[in-house]
Amino acid sequence: MKNIKIAAVVAMLTLGFTSCKDEKQEKAQKTIDSYVAYVDSVKNVKADDLKENWKTVEAEYDRKSAEANLALADIKDNTAESERINTSKAKYEEFKNEVTALFAPPAPSPKQQLRNALFGEGKIGDDMSFSWVNAQNIHSVYQQFVHTVENNKDSYSREDWDEIKVLYEALDSRKNTVEKEGLTAEDNRKIAGLKIKFAPMYTVNRMGAKAEENKDAKK
The missing domain is CATH 1.20.58 (Methane Monooxygenase Hydroxylase; Chain G, domain 1)
Structure with a gap:
């Protein structure tokens, strides 16, 4: 049991x-x-x-x-x-x-890609505002701009050079304002050196890009 x-x-x-x-x-x-x-x-x-x-x-x-x-x-x-x-x-x-x-966001236009390369991602948009450039950072902005152009000068089209000129003139215009806001003499001197470097580089390479464009058009 x-x-x-x-x-x-x-x-x-x-x-x-x-x-x-x-x-x-x-x-x-x-x-x-x-x-x-x-x-x-x-x-x-x-x-x-x-x-x-x-x-x-x-x-x-x-x-x-x-x-x-x-x-x-x-x-x-x-x-x-x-x-x-x-x-x-x-x-x-x-x-x-x-x-x-x-x-995914649409890829930026070629023009915006150029602006991003010259100034940094999203720094310059369609409004072409340079308000973020001040006496403390303007030298580094010029430096990046000129060095980027120098490194890529052989790949720019005539249209690219035209855009570069517009952006360069806008940056120069901002510099006129910044000079009154505490831009140091040392930075001003360095920027002048970069401008001297940029001017002939722009002239020669834009002419070359235009000649290449005309050559392609004739083919």
Whole structure:
């Protein structure tokens, strides 16, 4: 009789353990299903909605992905589920690349690329404002401008040189203002040296670019 009772207790414990194990596997399965479903659902969201909420989408994806990978440990034979997770991950990465390309800002125009190179990223926009140039930084601005032109003079078109001249004259105009705001004699002297270097470089290379342009036009 005692043996029967012990056997019954063992059977109940085994049944309870098995039941608990089944529940754990079922929960893990649902977690993985949720991850796979999330990836599929994101691909059906409108582009405008994605753009507005992309950070939230990414955060939710990261959370569900981490949970799904942890859930694999609770499934005894998880080969199939592991493949499902990897497939969904590949789908999401491909989709993410498409979305990133879609939301990327348009490439700056050639004119803006030239301005960025001469003065720094976004320093000079369509408003042609040089208000950020002051007595403390104007020498370094001239320095970057002239050295950049010198390094790239052989690649500029006639149109580029025309833009360079407009920008150079605008910078010179700003210098007239800055001189009254504490520009040191030393910086003024250094800027004068850069201007002497720039003038013939501009004249010679613009003439060369124009001649090359005329030559190409005749072909």
